Amino acid sequence: MTGTLALLRLALRRDRLLLPVWVIGLVGITLSTASAMSELYGTQALRQQIGVTAGSNPAFLAMLGPIYDYTTIGGILAWRWGVFGALLIALMAMFLVTRHTRAEEETGRLELIGSTVTGRHAPLAAAVLLSALASLLIGVLVALGLIGLGEGAAGSFALGLGFTGAGWVFTGVGAVAAQLTESARTGNAIAGGVLGVAYLLRAVGDAAGDSGPQWLTWLSPLGWVELVKAFAGDRWWVLGLSVLLAVVLVGAAAVLVARRDLTAGLLPTRLGPARAPASLSSAFGLAWRLQRGMLLGWTLSLFVLGGVYGAVARAVEDMLKANPALEKVMSQLGGTGGIVDVYLASILGIIGLFSAIYVVQAVLRLRAEEADFRAEPVLATSVRRVSWVAGHVVFATLGVAVVLAAAGLGAGLVHGARVGDVGGQVARLVGSALAHVPAVWVVAGIALVLFGLFPKLTSMSWAFLVVFLVLGQLGPLLELDQWALDLSPFTHVPKVPGADLTATPLVWLTVVALAFVAVGIGGFRRRDIG
Secondary structure, three states: OOOHHHHHHHHHHHOOOHHHHHHHHHHHHHHHHHHHHHHHOOOHHHHHHHHHHHHHOHHHHHHHOOOOOOOOHHHHHHHHHHHHHHHHHHHHHHHHHHHHOHHHHHHOHHHHHHOOOOOOOHHHHHHHHHHHHHHHHHHHHHHHHHHHOOOOHHHHHHHHHHHHHHHHHHHHHHHHHHHHOOOHHHHHHHHHHHHHHHHHHHHHHHHOOOOOOHHHHHHOHHHHHHHOOOOOOOOOHHHHHHHHHHHHHHHHHHHHHOOOOOOOOOOOOOOOOOOOOHHHHOHHHHHHHHHHHHHHHHHHHHHHHHHHHHHHHHHHHHHHHOOHHHHHHHHHHHOOOOHHHHHHHHHHHHHHHHHHHHHHHHHHHHHHHHHOOOHHHHHOOOOOHHHHHHHHHHHHHHHHHHHHHHHHHHHHHHHHHHHOOHHHHHHHHHHHHHOOHHHHHHHHHHHHHHHHHOHHHHHHHHHHHHHHHHHHHHHHHHOOOHHHHOOOHHHHOOOOOOOOOOHHHHHHHHHHHHHHHHHHHHHHHHOOOO
């Protein structure tokens, strides 16, 4: 453990910009959501209506879980944001641990650090401490913020520490995943797969009903955040499950790190074929080989997500009719058409933002190839810089159309089956989903500008995406000025199918995106590699 504190200080210095974004963002979104809930459900009648609606619809239960207390704003917040808050803090924990363990080994920096007076377990211990302290800070700040908004202290700390528990568990998951593979990307994929299984177990258990396998929720660390029952009894002992599992996982990671060689993973790396296939003879073929797994994963994920949201469409009509304040906000988010169309438009807007995550990842792959010195050997051949970049840009632009079409297809199939019009709903919702493509292209263009002109700041693409997310989803709730909302490209997308489709804003978004792409490629052509 020698050198743990020094490595922790180093990690804090490296993450002096990234970590505050996570902490402030998660705490800020939670408290802003609480403020918005107090406006949407200001009366006891409205709270009772949402309690009845949420407790009887399996789709709502699958997405958000059961609502244990609808008489208080804190209870509604725990239902509305508990699962998603835990999901986000789990992602933060996984990424932090992988960044300061496996990624450091992959780049060779950990070997250099290890040649000094540093213990074998120090890098892992420093990464775990960083993630655990960040999770604890978020939980405490959430609790204090909710108390400041007038919520009960016990329920506030139960919810905040529930978030902390989820972060601690997936700190352990990330630590174990980092020992299994030689690649940070694969380690994140393994940890992300565990997170997906946890979400699925919780969703199936929550939606099962009294006669179904509700015990599945108890198998999910995300389900434990619900089962704490913040503001509805505050079962503190459930938090002990998170602590116990986190200790077991971190202990397992500590054992595994001593049983493998530095830079090696416990899972053996599969050797590739002796001869490369003909598809790798071009820059586009190489980009396809590098991007295809991510494209397939996002396509399947958003298809399922679209289907889940499509299943809720009919049930949301009764809820919105009973809550004029919520209907007003949904209209701001999703247009002015029928209530179901307004809901579908707002959901497709959220999915459009999700698809922008895929686009940023696709562009960041360019920077990863360059930073890991894999781009230079390729560019030393007859492959031109423009061709190399263009191969990845194709997947960042056309790929997002595939991803969004899959989301529209999933929503259209499920919603169409419920209303008896599969063909019509599929066509409407696929088209409505594709309307968000130009806005996502703008995000891709911003990421490409950073890559081409300021390569060391390429990861700041995530900051732009977070800003767009906050403006799009919380802007109407917080009643921000229109000029602030207009900073997000997603604000300018027609709110279809709840409004008429107009081509003018889509054309302008496309023009802006093309300008960004041209600037980014032009900058990359003129700068040094590395």
